[in-house]
Amino acid sequence: MKKNWWKIIAIVFVLYTIVAGFLVPVPAQPILHETIRNLYFHVPMWFSMMTILFVSLWHSIKYLSRSDIQSDIIATQAANVGMLVGTLGLVTGSIWAKYTWGAWWVADTKLNGAAITMLIYLAYFVLRGSIDEEQKRARIAAVYNIFAYVLLIVFLMILPRMSDSLHPGNGGNPGFNNYDLDKNMRMVFYPAVIGWILLTVWIFTLRVRIEKLKRKKIFND
Amino acid sequence: MLGKQIKYLIIKELKLELRNKYALGGILLYVVSTIFISYLSFKKIVMPATWNALFWIILLFASINAIAKSFIIETKGRLLYTYTLTSPQAVILSKIIYNSLLLIVLSSLCLLAYSLFIGNIIQDLPLFLITLLMGSLGFSSLLTMVSAIASKAGNNFTLMAILSFPIIIPLLMVLIKLSKNAIDGLEHWDLNYLTILMLLNLIIIALSYLLFRYLWRD
Numbered sequence: 001m002k003k004n005w006w007k008i009i010a011i012v013f014v015l016y017t018i019v020a021g022f023l024v025p026v027p028a029q030p031i032l033h034e035t036i037r038n039l040y041f042h043v044p045m046w047f048s049m050m051t052i053l054f055v056s057l058w059h060s061i062k063y064l065s066r067s068d069i070q071s072d073i074i075a076t077q078a079a080n081v082g083m084l085v086g087t088l089g090l091v092t093g094s095i096w097a098k099y100t101w102g103a104w105w106v107a108d109t110k111l112n113g114a115a116i117t118m119l120i121y122l123a124y125f126v127l128r129g130s131i132d133e134e135q136k137r138a139r140i141a142a143v144y145n146i147f148a149y150v151l152l153i154v155f156l157m158i159l160p161r162m163s164d165s166l167h168p169g170n171g172g173n174p175g176f177n178n179y180d181l182d183k184n185m186r187m188v189f190y191p192a193v194i195g196w197i198l199l200t201v202w203i204f205t206l207r208v209r210i211e212k213l214k215r216k217k218i219f220n221d
Numbered sequence: 222m223l224g225k226q227i228k229y230l231i232i233k234e235l236k237l238e239l240r241n242k243y244a245l246g247g248i249l250l251y252v253v254s255t256i257f258i259s260y261l262s263f264k265k266i267v268m269p270a271t272w273n274a275l276f277w278i279i280l281l282f283a284s285i286n287a288i289a290k291s292f293i294i295e296t297k298g299r300l301l302y303t304y305t306l307t308s309p310q311a312v313i314l315s316k317i318i319y320n321s322l323l324l325i326v327l328s329s330l331c332l333l334a335y336s337l338f339i340g341n342i343i344q345d346l347p348l349f350l351i352t353l354l355m356g357s358l359g360f361s362s363l364l365t366m367v368s369a370i371a372s373k374a375g376n377n378f379t380l381m382a383i384l385s386f387p388i389i390i391p392l393l394m395v396l397i398k399l400s401k402n403a404i405d406g407l408e409h410w411d412l413n414y415l416t417i418l419m420l421l422n423l424i425i426i427a428l429s430y431l432l433f434r435y436l437w438r439d
Contacts (some may be wrong), residue, residue, distance in 0.1 A: 064435050119383075119386070127380065130374045130375055130377070130380060131375070136373065140373050140374060140436065142435070143370060143432045143435050144370050144384065146428070146432060147388065147428055147432060148387070150424065150428060151391060151425070152388070154391060154421065154424060158391060
């Protein structure tokens with residue numbers, strides 16, 4: 001129990017997000033209307049993705065310095081879970097975009113950034129799939145992961161300067177923070193971010209354990 | 222020490238290239254024929270945005286083709302010989318420098334043929350040339366590193382393309398923006414973008430320098 005307190009926090013916060021997210025009153029905004037509640041689900045997905053992809057990067061660096069295959073398992077599974085929450089972020093964003101901007105996909109810098117992130121990590125998995133030898137696969141995938149992540153971060157920093165965005169807080173649009181996000185919404189939004197990040201980490205630790213057990217089984221058979 | 226090694230490795234690359242002239246000729250012909258096909262399909266292009274996009278797409282594909290072979294041509298025995306003599310940093314830096322030279326030749330030819338067939342609408346040639354030069358450097362450093370990665374994974378060309386496309390996009394977008402400014406002939410040079418471009422090149426070269434030693438030895 002001592003070790004698992006954060007799992008309880010994850011469950012409580014996510015449950016709270018779902019219940020309070022749909023029930024607590026939100027400010028009535030033109031265009032947005034009730035879709036503003038998607039803020040509790042869409043935005044935390046991107047926070048979770050960047051957190052878990054950073055874990056992946058960290059363990060890739062660790063692999064290169066220690067050559068411990070455990071780090072490789074962790075890096076891969078983190079990237080896997082990153083793709084999962086990234087896909088959820090794209091889906092929730094796409095639905096939101098349909099109701100507010102009128103299209104499933106619009107030309108927007110943040111959408112491009114998300115799409116490129118997905119492409120990079122899909123390429124990472126294709127690269128892993130094309131090398132058979134375990135140590136070699138781990139080493140080369142780690143190099144690509146570091147190379148790609150750094151360029152991705154640079155891109156995500158340059159991108160907003162290149163063109164306007166439809167997202168709040170970019171290109172002259174007021175951010176949610178300014179006046180939309182009132183006290184009620186903050187009370188749900190901050191726990192939502194923490195809850196979703198913890199839940200993502202939990203899924204990731206489970207995946208790592210499953211992967212380790214699989215390898216153990218292969219080893220014993 | 223490192224400088225001397227790099228010098229000899231570049232001379233080695235040059236000698237190999239000249240011994241095998243058809244590879245260089247092949248890639249130059251590739252650019253010219255692609256441009257000729259575009260010319261037959263588009264005739265003249267006067268829209269700056271289209272002109273610019275097509276130019277960079279042709280150059281991107283030609284660069285990937287030109288650089289994909291840079292680690293493939295190394296045979297196992299020759300690699301073993303290089304391991305014993307030089308440091309990995311010297312190998313990657315010499316390849317980057319050599320490939321930059323190759324891409325500078327390639328992009329100049331691309332610009333010449335492109336403006337001959339598709340039409341020349343550039344109003345600020347010096348800025349365009351600077352962009353082209355920086356672009357060659359950036360493309361060569363990024364693609365050299367990716368080709369080193371792809372060469373460890375069975376040397377396949379598809380892998381080279383899917384690994385490089387997503388990470389080359391930032392560079393490509395800055396280049397397209399700058400060359401669009403050059404075509405429109407804006408009065409002031411956008412120093413912001415030039416700085417970003419220079420920083421991007423530096424980051425890519427630094428990363429290649431740091432990471433290559435984990436790649437090359439099996």
